[in-house]
Amino acid sequence: MTSTSSRPDADIHALLAAFSACGATAGGGITRLAASPEDGQARDLMRDCLRRLGAEIRIDRVGNLFGLLPLARNPHAPLVMLGSHLDSQTRAGRLDGTYGVAAAILAAETLAREAAAGRPFSADLCVVSWTGEEGARFRPSLLGSGVYAGRRAADDVLALRDEAGITLGAALAAIGYAGADAPPPMPACYLELHVEQGTVLEASGAAIGTVTRNWGAAKLDAVFSGEQAHTGPTPMEDRRDALLGAAYAIADLRALADRFPGRLHSSVGRIEVAPNSANVVPARVAIAAELRSADDALLAEATALAEAAFEAAAARAGVTVAIPSRELRGIRALPGVVSDLVAACAEAEGLACRSLDTVAGHDALSLLDRCPVGLIFVPSLGGLAHNEAEATAPRDLEAGLAVLNRAARRLCRAAGSPEGALRGETA
Amino acid sequence: MTSTSSRPDADIHALLAAFSACGATAGGGITRLAASPEDGQARDLMRDCLRRLGAEIRIDRVGNLFGLLPLARNPHAPLVMLGSHLDSQTRAGRLDGTYGVAAAILAAETLAREAAAGRPFSADLCVVSWTGEEGARFRPSLLGSGVYAGRRAADDVLALRDEAGITLGAALAAIGYAGADAPPPMPACYLELHVEQGTVLEASGAAIGTVTRNWGAAKLDAVFSGEQAHTGPTPMEDRRDALLGAAYAIADLRALADRFPGRLHSSVGRIEVAPNSANVVPARVAIAAELRSADDALLAEATALAEAAFEAAAARAGVTVAIPSRELRGIRALPGVVSDLVAACAEAEGLACRSLDTVAGHDALSLLDRCPVGLIFVPSLGGLAHNEAEATAPRDLEAGLAVLNRAARRLCRAAGSPEGALRGETA
Numbered sequence: 001m002t003s004t005s006s007r008p009d010a011d012i013h014a015l016l017a018a019f020s021a022c023g024a025t026a027g028g029g030i031t032r033l034a035a036s037p038e039d040g041q042a043r044d045l046m047r048d049c050l051r052r053l054g055a056e057i058r059i060d061r062v063g064n065l066f067g068l069l070p071l072a073r074n075p076h077a078p079l080v081m082l083g084s085h086l087d088s089q090t091r092a093g094r095l096d097g098t099y100g101v102a103a104a105i106l107a108a109e110t111l112a113r114e115a116a117a118g119r120p121f122s123a124d125l126c127v128v129s130w131t132g133e134e135g136a137r138f139r140p141s142l143l144g145s146g147v148y149a150g151r152r153a154a155d156d157v158l159a160l161r162d163e164a165g166i167t168l169g170a171a172l173a174a175i176g177y178a179g180a181d182a183p184p185p186m187p188a189c190y191l192e193l194h195v196e197q198g199t200v201l202e203a204s205g206a207a208i209g210t211v212t213r214n215w216g217a218a219k220l221d222a223v224f225s226g227e228q229a230h231t232g233p234t235p236m237e238d239r240r241d242a243l244l245g246a247a248y249a250i251a252d253l254r255a256l257a258d259r260f261p262g263r264l265h266s267s268v269g270r271i272e273v274a275p276n277s278a279n280v281v282p283a284r285v286a287i288a289a290e291l292r293s294a295d296d297a298l299l300a301e302a303t304a305l306a307e308a309a310f311e312a313a314a315a316r317a318g319v320t321v322a323i324p325s326r327e328l329r330g331i332r333a334l335p336g337v338v339s340d341l342v343a344a345c346a347e348a349e350g351l352a353c354r355s356l357d358t359v360a361g362h363d364a365l366s367l368l369d370r371c372p373v374g375l376i377f378v379p380s381l382g383g384l385a386h387n388e389a390e391a392t393a394p395r396d397l398e399a400g401l402a403v404l405n406r407a408a409r410r411l412c413r414a415a416g417s418p419e420g421a422l423r424g425e426t427a
Numbered sequence: 428m429t430s431t432s433s434r435p436d437a438d439i440h441a442l443l444a445a446f447s448a449c450g451a452t453a454g455g456g457i458t459r460l461a462a463s464p465e466d467g468q469a470r471d472l473m474r475d476c477l478r479r480l481g482a483e484i485r486i487d488r489v490g491n492l493f494g495l496l497p498l499a500r501n502p503h504a505p506l507v508m509l510g511s512h513l514d515s516q517t518r519a520g521r522l523d524g525t526y527g528v529a530a531a532i533l534a535a536e537t538l539a540r541e542a543a544a545g546r547p548f549s550a551d552l553c554v555v556s557w558t559g560e561e562g563a564r565f566r567p568s569l570l571g572s573g574v575y576a577g578r579r580a581a582d583d584v585l586a587l588r589d590e591a592g593i594t595l596g597a598a599l600a601a602i603g604y605a606g607a608d609a610p611p612p613m614p615a616c617y618l619e620l621h622v623e624q625g626t627v628l629e630a631s632g633a634a635i636g637t638v639t640r641n642w643g644a645a646k647l648d649a650v651f652s653g654e655q656a657h658t659g660p661t662p663m664e665d666r667r668d669a670l671l672g673a674a675y676a677i678a679d680l681r682a683l684a685d686r687f688p689g690r691l692h693s694s695v696g697r698i699e700v701a702p703n704s705a706n707v708v709p710a711r712v713a714i715a716a717e718l719r720s721a722d723d724a725l726l727a728e729a730t731a732l733a734e735a736a737f738e739a740a741a742a743r744a745g746v747t748v749a750i751p752s753r754e755l756r757g758i759r760a761l762p763g764v765v766s767d768l769v770a771a772c773a774e775a776e777g778l779a780c781r782s783l784d785t786v787a788g789h790d791a792l793s794l795l796d797r798c799p800v801g802l803i804f805v806p807s808l809g810g811l812a813h814n815e816a817e818a819t820a821p822r823d824l825e826a827g828l829a830v831l832n833r834a835a836r837r838l839c840r841a842a843g844s845p846e847g848a849l850r851g852e853t854a
Contacts, residue, residue: 090702091655091710136704198660215659219705228518230812231694231717232642232787233625236684238810243695244681250674257663267658268670270705271698275517277563278646278697278715279787280813283518288705290658360659360706383665385657386707 009049009109012401013394015102018045019086020094029388030094033137034087035063035168040175042086042098046129049105053112055127059179061154063131063172064144066184067105069112071121071412078416081187082107082408083128084194085144085363089136093195093390099378099397100193101129107405111412123416125408126184130363131172137162138171139288140219140327145366148183188416189338189372192364193404195392196377197385200356207399208353209377210342214368215265215359216331218291218303222249222310226319228275228283240318243273243282248313249321253289256305264302265292265359292359296331303328329361337418338374344422345406351399360385372418376403436476436536439828440821442529445472446513447521456815457521460564461514462490462595467602469513469525473556476532480539482554486606488581490558490599491571493611494532496539498548498839505843508614509534509835510555511621512571512790516563520622520817526805526824527620528556534832538839550843552835553611557790558599564589565598566715567646567754572793575610615843616765616799619791620831622819623804624812627783634826635780636804637769641795642692642786643758645718645730649676649737653746655702655710667745670700670709675740676748680716683732691729692719692786719786723758730755756788764845765801771849772833778826787812799845803830 008018022045023030023038032038043065047057050067058066070077084100104127115121130148135141138160146152158169172178196202201209226240250268257266270288291306293299307323314321339355346353356377358365364373378400381391407421414420435445449472450457450465459465470492474484477494485493497504511527531554542548557575562568565587573579585596599605623629628636653667677695684693697715718733720726734750741748766782773780783804785792791802805827808818819827834848841847 089655089704089707134704135706136702139705141706196660197657199662217659228516228814230624230787231696232644232692232719233623233785233812234692234810235626236681236688236692239694241681241694243698244677247674247677247695250671251678254663254668254671261663265659265661265663267666267668267708268674269658269707269709270703271670271700273698275563276697277516277561277813278566278717279562279568280516280696281694282696290705292659358660360657383661385661386704387655 008045009105012102012106012397015106016094016098019098019102023088025091025388027091027388029092030088031090032086032088034132034134035171035175037175039087040177043129043177046086046101046105050127053109058181058183059177060181060183061179062144062147062157063177063179064148064183065129065177067127068184069108069125071111071115072124078123078188079126079184080123080408080411080416081126081128081190082404083130084192085133086129087132087134089134089386091388092386093388095195095390095392096385097133099195103193103401103404106401107408110405111409121412122414123188123412125412126187132168133363138168142361142363142366145363149366149370151366186371189411189418190364190367191374191376191404191407192362193376193400194362195390196380197360197383198380199383201377201379202383204354206352206354207378207396208346208351208403209356210339210353211334211358211375211377212339212355213294213333213357214331214365215292215294215357216296216299217329217361218299219327220289220306220323221325222287222289223322223324224285224314224319226281226283229281231279231281234281239281241281242285242319245314245317245319245321246271246285246287248316249287249310252309252313253306256302256309260298263293263295263298266290294331294357332368334368334375335372337422338372341407341410341418341422342374342376342403345403348406349399349402351403376400435472436532439529439533439824442533443521443525446525446529450515452518452815454518454815456519457515458517458519459513459515461559461561462598462602464602466514467604470556470604473513473528473532477554480536485608485610486604487608487610488606489571489574489584490604490606491575491610492556492604494554495611496535496552498538498542499551505550505615506553506611507550507835507838507843508553508555508617509831510557511619512557512560514559514561516561516813518815519813520815522622522817522819523812524560526622530620530828530831533828534835537832538836548839549841550615550839552839553614559595560790565595569788569790569793572790576793576797578793613798616838616845617791617794618801618803618831618834619789620803620827621789622817623807624787624810625807626810628804628806629810631781633779633781634805634823635773635778635830636783637766637780638761638785638802638804639766639782640721640760640784641758641792642719642721642784643723643726644756644788645726646754647716647733647750648752649714649716649748649750651712651741651746651748653708653710656708658706658708661708666708668708669712669746672741672744672746672748673698673712673714675743676714676737679736679740680733683729683736687725690720690722690725693717721758721784759795761795761802762799764849765799768834768837768845768849769801769803769830772830775833776826776829778830803827
């Protein structure tokens with residue numbers, strides 16, 4: 001169980017470097033889409049690390065990869081779960097998700113070593129990487145954790161198709177991760193360590209963030225329908241240009257966010273145009289629009305305003321719009337006892353900690369209401385996210401691991417209870 | 428050489444129905460992208476029809492398909508060429524291009540029968556289908572006729588790639604149309620019959636249009652570059668959203684056309700977004716923009732205004748824009764003698780004929796300045812084009828063929844000279 005520098009899990013930097021090689025891009029980032037060969041490489045690396053720790057590997061139907069470590073030597077011991085995801089966006093950073101998985105592996109190694117040395121534990125540990133967090137290759141996001149939490153049906157998720165028409169089920173089978181194992185039971189507590197993807201920590205000088213609330217999000221798929229025509233002779237007044245309608249909508253959605261500075265985020269990240277030919281007036285355009293806010297009333301108002309703006313944009317272009325899919329994620333508080341535990345662990349490590357919101361979705365939020373969850377942030381340089389230049393200072397990467405490690409140890413010595421861990425020993 | 432109802436070339440309707448089966452869509456149109464298997468089927472049908480006429484088949488390097496019929500029985504006889512294209516847009520109409528090829532085949536059949544019956548001719552006939560007129564699968568448009576006319580290099584055209592990365596050369600080889608034959612020499616006159624794709628003929632009640640001028644076009648590829656970021660936590664003021672810049676540009680380009688009603692057409696038919704993920708602020712967006720006008724000064728002014736609008740749109744979104752490709756097609760007159768010949772032939776058929784502009788590009792325009800060209804239009808119902816519902820009345824389809832046939836006969840009896848044909852016999 002001792003580390004040597006030749007092993008990929010010698011320390012957090014070595015392990016991140018090893019993961020970064022799976023899907024490395026010329027720009028210093030990674031492209032590791034869910035269930036791609038590159039994702040398969042990263043999963044293999046994780047699995048091999050966990051096997052070296054003596055963990056029991058389980059792969060469930062949707063490819064969630066679990067490693068169970070019996071620390072408590074009691075078949076009825078509760079479970080503490082640590083993890084995040086290994087999939088990425090296209091040309092993304094090396095830390096998003098991967099940092100949480102790598103840190104979970106190293107925390108597990110430390111606790112396994114302590115258990116082997118005789119330290120008593122009252123909970124077992126599980127390390128997890130969830131399938132398809134990003135929603136890049138297979139939409140929507142939070143697939144694997146959503147199935148585990150009972151929010152999505154495994155059959156539905158396995159039937160999702162990428163742009164080439166390949167199902168998630170087939171893609172998982174192709175990389176050897178279409179499993180048949182039962183997932184572990186719901187843990188007594190789930191912790192996820194992640195890069196902030198914002199600038200709150202950097203601006204405040206805190207090394208650790210403990211997340212107390214997630215912003216709400218409204219995700220709208222809007223489809224503009226016009227009429228296919230020749231871009232040459234068709235008189236302008238006869239055109240029913242679906243792309244023009246979508247363009248008006250994209251501009252108006254941005255204007256909507258600008259009406260509520262700092263309180264409302266909006267975006268259109270994805271667009272599909274048919275037939276998408278230079279000489280053809282587009283007949284059908286689908287856009288994926290998002291609204292995010294920490295204010296429930298504002299989010300509801302903005303969602304209604306956005307839908308009205310889409311209707312007006314369509315009418316202005318002489319086309320129609322439908323909204324075949326609306327996904328609403330409410331604003332919710334994360335359990336205070338877990339965030340207090342994180343803060344206490346940061347304090348014990350001598351690290352400045354502050355509470356903050358998460359604007360982005362995370363697998364931890366899938367498990368919210370199913371078990372106590374904690375979400376721990378470290379600073380992102382310049383807040384860059386979903387970008388190859390995403391980075392965190394090495395010292396901050398080590399600090400986040402130290403806090404995760406300490407919190408996991410306290411939980412595993414308190415039968416997984418965050419209340420017990422908060423009250424209990426601080427070592 | 429006699430027609431029977433069981434043959435696909437029994438008449439124009441039967442032949443169009445046979446071509447329509449190649450790439451038929453559920454919506455009653457066709458999808459027959461250049462060098463696709465469906466294009467291969469249509470080419471095979473054309474080749475078989477020409478072989479039955481005793482034509483010499485030639486396929487040149489870029490897949491242009493020629494059938495040469497020696498009518499003049501003189502090895503030094505000039506050539507009259509008739510044709511158009513068999514490729515289509517996605518979910519397009521059955522007539523665009525195909526009508527001109529089908530009518531050319533039937534006109535050739537008639538003239539071959541007349542020659543066999545002893546009628547004297549002083550020019551030979553050639554039927555052609557040009558590769559890649561549409562610019563849908565392989566961009567830009569007018570590929571095969573552009574190579575034949577010396578406007579494009581064959582090597583460049585063969586190296587063009589579709590969205591799957593397949594070159595035109597490889598696609599032609601896959602369907603058996605990567606030829607090695609020398610193309611025929613430049614003809615003494617080229618005639619192309621086409622559906623109007625506009626409403627001028629329908630509104631005027633004329634059955635035949637003779638094209639006297641083509642509109643100019645400016646085709647601009649504009650690339651907006653921003654910065655990839657997370658759509659959640661990234662503060663709105665920090666976003667550099669390339670899709671937002673493109674959306675402003677699309678809206679502004681439409682507004683530009685609206686400033687010059689009836690005199691300026693504009694469009695954006697194609698957009699490519701990277702990384703095109705719902706959760707990622709787009710980093711790079713390429714749009715294919717077009718401006719068309721019959722007024723040279725206006726087209727130049729509008730092109731400059733469009734480029735300035737793109738710059739302003741980019742600046743407003745905090746991104747940059749580059750225009751890596753500008754293609755300008757000047758406004759030009761078609762030779763009056765050929766359009767007069769078409770008008771004379773229409774009159775001889777007892778058909779109302781009017782002269783008009785073409786706004787769309789056609790293969791005939793590739794050959795303009797290389798040889799005398801004529802472009803004959805028949806009405807399009809409702810002006811619908813690049814649309815599965817594209818249609819022309821059966822009577823008008825027959826009228827167009829009759830005019831093409833008569834004009835070809837007169838040309839082939841006047842050594843291919845449009846002046847001679849116009850002066851000569853009217854039978």
